[in-house]
Amino acid sequence: MTAAPSPFRSTRSTPEEREEKRAALLLAAVRMFNERGFHATSLEDVAASLGVTKPVIYHHLGNKDQVLFECVRIGLAELQVAAAHAAKEPGTGFDRLKSFLRRYAEVIMGDFGRCVIRTSDEALSADARRKFRALKREIDQALRAMIEAAAADGSAAVKDVRTTAFAFAGALNWPARWHQPDGPVSASLIATELVDVLCGGIEPRERFRTTAR
Amino acid sequence: MTAAPSPFRSTRSTPEEREEKRAALLLAAVRMFNERGFHATSLEDVAASLGVTKPVIYHHLGNKDQVLFECVRIGLAELQVAAAHAAKEPGTGFDRLKSFLRRYAEVIMGDFGRCVIRTSDEALSADARRKFRALKREIDQALRAMIEAAAADGSAAVKDVRTTAFAFAGALNWPARWHQPDGPVSASLIATELVDVLCGGIEPRERFRTTAR
DNA sequence: CATTCCCTATACCCATGAGTAGCTGTGTTC
DNA sequence: GAACACAGCTACTCATGGGTATAGGGAATG
Incomplete structure (x- = not known):
């Protein structure tokens, strides 16, 4: 009309x-x-x-499978851009890692990033599923590489790279489930806060322990 | 036959x-x-x-919605048992929190726990969805309460309870996506390692910084 | 002005799977 | 032993939505 x-x-x-x-x-x-x-x-x-x-x-766009795969492909491409961008930044390995983690979280709260997390493998056809997993694996490897680099130059203390990568990825992926895009609190603020918690932990340090009010 | x-x-x-x-x-x-x-x-x-x-x-069991809801209800009940159990343990608030987090991760790697995480709200009918969200909210509040308690007695250093709860929940929920139940590495080991990473963080501490080999 | 080539809409087919009606066989009860 | 109650099976309906064949219609091209 x-x-x-x-x-x-x-x-x-x-x-x-x-x-x-x-x-x-x-x-x-x-x-x-x-x-x-x-x-x-x-x-x-x-x-x-x-x-x-x-x-x-x-x-x-093609059939429904192709539509979904294209959506997650875009989201994963955004994550790859984030990784490439962070890798070029100055500072220590830990600085670059934190930068990547923040960008990662922000991408995850975007339209296509959310779709990457909310899409489970079973939704895709066998062929697309294989590609989907391969792309996710690339992101995982990029994350592990940056954690390893931060550990190698002594700017971060990492016991186990694999576990650290899973823990961080899980924490940063989770906003795809709960974050309201049109809510009051911005994605970049959430990203910063999450990265702070993950990197700092909650075990008391000297500077905290003294000022327990 | x-x-x-x-x-x-x-x-x-x-x-x-x-x-x-x-x-x-x-x-x-x-x-x-x-x-x-x-x-x-x-x-x-x-x-x-x-x-x-x-x-x-x-x-x-009833219709498909009821089957799914019963599955997630069981998983959430297991998480509530874990919370109640951890709350009764001796030690500091931080000790009880760590105990809860480990049990939480183990439940998530179980059959019904995995289902809780893998089920998105949209899969359920409007009625079951409401109950599902209410139960998840209870778990979230229990987690926040234990984080607050650990912060209150000075055994943990927490900047923001809400962010910490989201970060921890995300990291511990994530194994529902990647952990292979019949794989080589046990759920309890993964749980322990994840909790170590989350609590300790990766910022270098004095004791790590000296021994950079 | 006619033809051709895209692009989009109408109208359809068909597989899948949720949900149900009613039958049957078997142990329980009086 | 006869009536009954219940559990499970066969066989069905029907809504949904993925996917497609085909027709129409407007702009570029000669």
Whole structure:
């Protein structure tokens, strides 16, 4: 009825317009996946939220598996960018690690990052599942490498890299479940606080123990 | 064809036998939910894994929502038992907190605990979802109370209770995603190591800094 | 102006699995 | 031993949603 201000006009598109449509569809899809869950979201609903119909999604993105995989692929690519960016920063290995952890948490609270965490392997087809796991493994290895680097230059005290990586990843992934994107407290603040807790621990130190009020 | 050694004989059952059947059905269901995911598991498959048919599940457990909710209810009850048990232990508040955290992680690596974490709210009906959230909230409050107690008696150094609780819960919930129950490394070892990392942090302390080899 | 090529909508097929009605066989009870 | 109650099975309905065939319609191209 009312003309939607969307990029979907019925005409031949330039490559840029195609990409714009793809992006709009993916964003609508990932948001609905995050909100309702993948299985409770029909592609019909996703299309309808943009004022178009189901075949448009199949035309631009492929089947439901491909849509979901593309969403998590983007989220994992964001995490890889975060890792690459942090690795180039100055300071000690520990500084770089903390920077990565903060960026990691912020990505996880974004649309595509949340989808990475909320998507369980079983939701994907066998083929996509394999790729999904491989990408997640790359992130895990990047995290372990940065923990190892921080331990190697003496700027962090790490007993077991593997356990540390799992603990940190778990703590930073968890906001994907509880954080409200439109809530009062910003993602970057949460990220900073979480990283502080993880790095500092809660065992009392000299400077704390003296001032127990 | 071959007679199954299951508790399902076609006869009138005593209350104990009924309970035994319920338990067997729930265990089969939760294991299949954990392995394949809730949506990818049909009640027919669950029943077939015990050599019975779908109506048996409806007879003993109710519909699929009720089955899932019962699974997460059991897992959350195990966590409450862990909290109650830890609260009675001797030592400092920090000792009791660490004990709770270890038990928490072990429960999460069990059948029903895993289901609690792997189940997202959207999978449940509106009614069950409300109860699910209320139970999870109770666990969260118990965790926060123990962190506060440890901070109050000076045995732990806590900046922000809320953030600490989220970080710890996330790190301890995460094994529900990656831990292999039949793998080489035991749940209790993982629990201990995770709690060590969380409590100790990785910021270098005096005793570590001197022995950088 | 006609043709062609995309793009989108309509309308459909079909597999899956939740949930149910009713039958049957078996032990229990009077 | 006859009626009964219960547990489980067979066989079904039906809603949902993934995926597709096909038609229409507008812009570029000659």
